Amino acid sequence: MRTEELIHALAADRTVAIRPGRAFVLALAAGAVIAATVLLSTLGIRPDFLVVIHTIRFPYKFVVTIALFAASVRLAFALARPGGDVAAAVRTLGIPALLIGVALVVELVVLPEADWGRRLVGSNARLCLMAIPVIAVGPLAALLLAFRSGAPTSPMRAGASAGLVASALAATFYAAHCTDDSPLFIAAWYSLAIAFVTVVGAVIGSRALRW
Amino acid sequence: MALAGRERVWAEWMTAALAGDEAAYHRLLAALAPVLRANARRTLSQMGAPVGDAEDIVQETLLAIHLHRNTWRQTDPIGPWVAAIARYKLIDSLRRRGRRTEVAIDDFADALPDDSADQEEDLGRRQVVQLVDRLQGRQGAIVRAISLEGAGIRDVAAKFGMSEGAVRVALHRGLKSLAQLYRSGDA
Numbered sequence: 001m002r003t004e005e006l007i008h009a010l011a012a013d014r015t016v017a018i019r020p021g022r023a024f025v026l027a028l029a030a031g032a033v034i035a036a037t038v039l040l041s042t043l044g045i046r047p048d049f050l051v052v053i054h055t056i057r058f059p060y061k062f063v064v065t066i067a068l069f070a071a072s073v074r075l076a077f078a079l080a081r082p083g084g085d086v087a088a089a090v091r092t093l094g095i096p097a098l099l100i101g102v103a104l105v106v107e108l109v110v111l112p113e114a115d116w117g118r119r120l121v122g123s124n125a126r127l128c129l130m131a132i133p134v135i136a137v138g139p140l141a142a143l144l145l146a147f148r149s150g151a152p153t154s155p156m157r158a159g160a161s162a163g164l165v166a167s168a169l170a171a172t173f174y175a176a177h178c179t180d181d182s183p184l185f186i187a188a189w190y191s192l193a194i195a196f197v198t199v200v201g202a203v204i205g206s207r208a209l210r211w
Numbered sequence: 212m213a214l215a216g217r218e219r220v221w222a223e224w225m226t227a228a229l230a231g232d233e234a235a236y237h238r239l240l241a242a243l244a245p246v247l248r249a250n251a252r253r254t255l256s257q258m259g260a261p262v263g264d265a266e267d268i269v270q271e272t273l274l275a276i277h278l279h280r281n282t283w284r285q286t287d288p289i290g291p292w293v294a295a296i297a298r299y300k301l302i303d304s305l306r307r308r309g310r311r312t313e314v315a316i317d318d319f320a321d322a323l324p325d326d327s328a329d330q331e332e333d334l335g336r337r338q339v340v341q342l343v344d345r346l347q348g349r350q351g352a353i354v355r356a357i358s359l360e361g362a363g364i365r366d367v368a369a370k371f372g373m374s375e376g377a378v379r380v381a382l383h384r385g386l387k388s389l390a391q392l393y394r395s396g397d398a
Contacts (some may be wrong), residue, residue, distance in 0.1 A: 001271070003269055003270055005358040006358055008278045009358035010274070011233050012364055013277070014231060016281050017278070081284075082292050083287065083292040083295040211279070
């Protein structure tokens with residue numbers, strides 16, 4: 001087959017795959033529904049939700065996880081398209097990092113040193129480490145599927161970004177159940193759970209997202 | 212020719228193509244081929260790899276551009292988009308051939324097609340003939356009729372007693388299978 005013969009066949013084919021942006025919106029919607037269902041059917045929301053929502057630390061957890069979610073969606077979208085501006089998207093990740101960093105400093109200033117250890121260990125770190133990855137399974141699967149309608153030139157990084165989006169989404173839902181609200185706890189355990197899911201995403205992506 | 216002007220024309224053709232303009236799409240792919248060829252030949256010769264493999268890489272890259280044109284947005288510059296796909300496919304192809312490589316192409320600034328690269332390379336062609344021959348069944352017959360024999364969708368539909376819609380579906384699946392054959396590395 002000469003190249004001009006191939007071009008003739010390509011030009012005759014009008015089928016265009018679904019745009020990655022649309023695929024991402026569908027995947028995020030499906031992922032959010034799955035994550036909410038998993039949370040509500042197992043752990044549920046903490047009983048004092050309506051009370052603690054008026055504190056500072058509890059709602060701030062959502063500020064951090066939602067900022068991470070938004071920044072990682074931007075990164076995933078950049079990685080899904082050839083020539084996407086990945087560097088700019090990576091810089092956006094500095095916003096959630098800054099949000100948790102500032103909160104950490106404030107927490108260390110306002111808390112007596114004797115309380116640091118107790119807040120860091122929290123009441124249920126093991127549940128946090130298990131729940132976030134479990135809630136993230138559905139969103140991760142949906143996002144990896146959406147990535148297949150893209151053309152990621154770095155399949156491993158694309159998979160990692162899918163893991164980051166899925167675990168940030170899972171962390172946002174889990175935060176509604178979790179009674180540990182200290183930035184010390186978030187920085188240690190939420191981060192560890194998110195890092196784990198991100199690595200899982202990278203490993204799957206490097207195999208499944210080649211094209 | 213100014214590069215920015217060239218890429219603006221490519222973007223216009225791609226925009227028209229995505230709106231269903233086959234002739235504009237044909238012009239675009241025909242314009243991309245020599246640029247991809249010059250790029251592939253230059254990289255292969257830098258790597259000390261046989262330049263005869265260039266045409267396989269050009270065809271695999273054109274298939275990739277075609278099957279993933281949903282990832283280009285009208286607001287994006289088209290040059291870096293094409294260059295990123297070309298780089299990905301070049302690296303992939305060289306890796307399959309067992310060569311470790313770093314391919315640095317950020318854009319096509321120095322990949323203007325020269326006269327020598329304008330000519331399609333015949334050396335690698337026999338392999339490609341085998342690939343398109345390995346496409347199975349109706350899909351394969353349809354891809355071969357449209358590419359090798361230059362038939363139109365309507366001719367093929369009449370020949371096989373199929374609807375034009377069914378021919379288009381089979382053509383699309385056949386091209387996806389062809390891309391898969393390239394990727395499987397048997398080329």
